[in-house]
Amino acid sequence: MTADRAYFDWNATAPLRPAARAAMLAALDAPGNASSVHGEGRGARRLIEEARRQVAALAGAEAKQVTFVGGATEANALALTPAIEADGNKAPRDRLFVSAVEHPSVLAGGRFAPEQVEILPVDRDGRVDPATLAAALAKAERPLVSVMLANNETGVIQPIAEIAGIVHAANGLLHIDAVQAAGRIPLDMSALGADLMSLSSHKLGGPQGAGALIVRGRLSVAPLIRGGGQERGIRAGTENVAAIAGFGAAAEAARASLATDAARMAALRDRLEAGLRAATPDAVIFAAGVNRLPNTTLVAVPGIKAETALIAFDLNGIAVSSGSACxxxxxxxxxxxxxxxxxxxxxxxxxxxxxxxxxxxxQVESLLIAWKRVVPSLLKNQPNQGLAA
Known part of the structure; x- marks a missing residue:
């Protein structure tokens, strides 16, 4: 990122943290396959197991519950399967329920047949209604439910602990996509009541191409990729040691600075949103009145299309997005x-x-300056909408 540009697309990918870069470079210089029994192989294995411990600590989980995969999309596909063994019971999950605001990799339904997937509606703030969820779960004997902890577009945080109670009372299991939440709000898998949790490396300052599925004890999922016995037989293929090491280092760095970072980002976000409202009273900030991530604003101005706005902001040195970057x-x-x-x-x-x-x-001030330049230019043919006098 050059000095004359300001990057506001952290939910798409976060710049690589220095600690992650250092860990990756060290791993790249270390020879050895983590499945080999010689000293070099054991060295690679130590890097992976240290990263496993670091990622588990960020999620409030145990290291043995962490399976490394190629990214959160793969983690979601691995989690969303009828073939989940729970406490020795191999009976398949008979129905999948997902909220309407999930990431596309969850809305795809994983390994469930289309007729086994039901979309759960949300309210005008993008939250799942617990009563609606409870009524829906009555249709299944062994449901699997997937609800993201925090939305990637609005930042809205779902009432996951309440949802988990409803799911478990219906003999169900709960998967949460915690990709956007990790490193921005505290995570505790047990307190949330999640049975499965997906994470992504590059959303919290690690490298792209690494992710994790965390599975509660006494549960097991059918492998998505079969072959060797890597990752305890859950995910075959030689591990990407450098990416995993970077993921672990980023997770540790994010956990260490989480409280400070969250408070600082929330203050900047509030300043940004106040500036947007002052400049454009017609601007709609979605879900502004509910619990959101400290770093995320989704805004629209009546009469402006996202595709033209993104180009205009980019030409003004500002990187923003229209939602999911996938x-x-x-x-x-x-x-x-x-x-x-x-x-x-x-x-x-x-x-x-x-x-x-x-x-x-x-950078926030640069965005507001660009906003005051871009928005009126896009609204110039609509005289009834525009900036405050």
Missing amino acids: SSGKVAASHVVAAMGMEPALARGAIRISLGPMTTET
């Missing part, structure tokens, strides 16, 4: 905003602004 660079209407019951025009115009630990007050 659509091959395409700009489409936000399925999250649509699921919240918002007007289609707002869904097409939703712009995500996401901050990180290294975001500065100067």
Whole structure:
């Protein structure tokens, strides 16, 4: 990132943390396959097991519960399977319930047949209604439910502990996608009541291409990739030692500075949102009145389309996005905003602004300056909407 640009797309990917870079470089210089029994192989294995401990500590889990995979999309696909053995019971899960605001990798349904998947509606703040969930679960004998802890577009935090109680009372299991929450709010898998949890390395300052699925004790999932016995037989293939080491180092660094980083990002986000409202009274900040991640703002201005706004901000040195960054660079209407019951025009115009630990007050001011330049230029043919006088 050059000095004349400001990066506000941390929810898409976070810049590599120095600790992660150092760990990766050290691992790249260390020979050995972690499955080999000689000294070099044992050295590689030690790097992986240290990373496993670091990732588990961030999630409030045990190291033995962590399985390393190639990213959160793979973790979600691994978790969403009928073939989950629970306390020795091999009876398959008979139905999958996912919220309407999930990441596309969860909405795809994993290894469930399409007719076994049910989408749970959300309210206008993007939250799952516990009563609606309880009624839906009555349709299944052994349900699996997947609800993200924090939304990647709005930052809305779901009432996961309450949801977990409802799921378990219905003889179900709960998977949570904690990708956006990790490193931004405290995680405690036991306190949340999650049975399975997905994490991503590059969202918290580790390298791309690494993730983890954390599985509660006395549960096991059927492998998605079969072959060798790596990762205790859950995920075959030679481990990417350097990426895993970087993931672990990033997780440890994020945990160490979490409280300080969260408070600082929340203050910057609040300053940003106040500036957006002052400049454009018509601006809609989604779910502004509920519990959200400290770093995330999803905003739309009536009459502005996201695709033109993103280009205009980019030309002004500001990197923002329109939501999920997992659509091959395409700009489409936000399925999250649509699921919240918002007007289609707002869904097409939703712009995500996401901050990180290294975001500065100067960068926030740069974004607000660009906003005051870009928004009126896009609204110039709509005289009834625009900036405050």
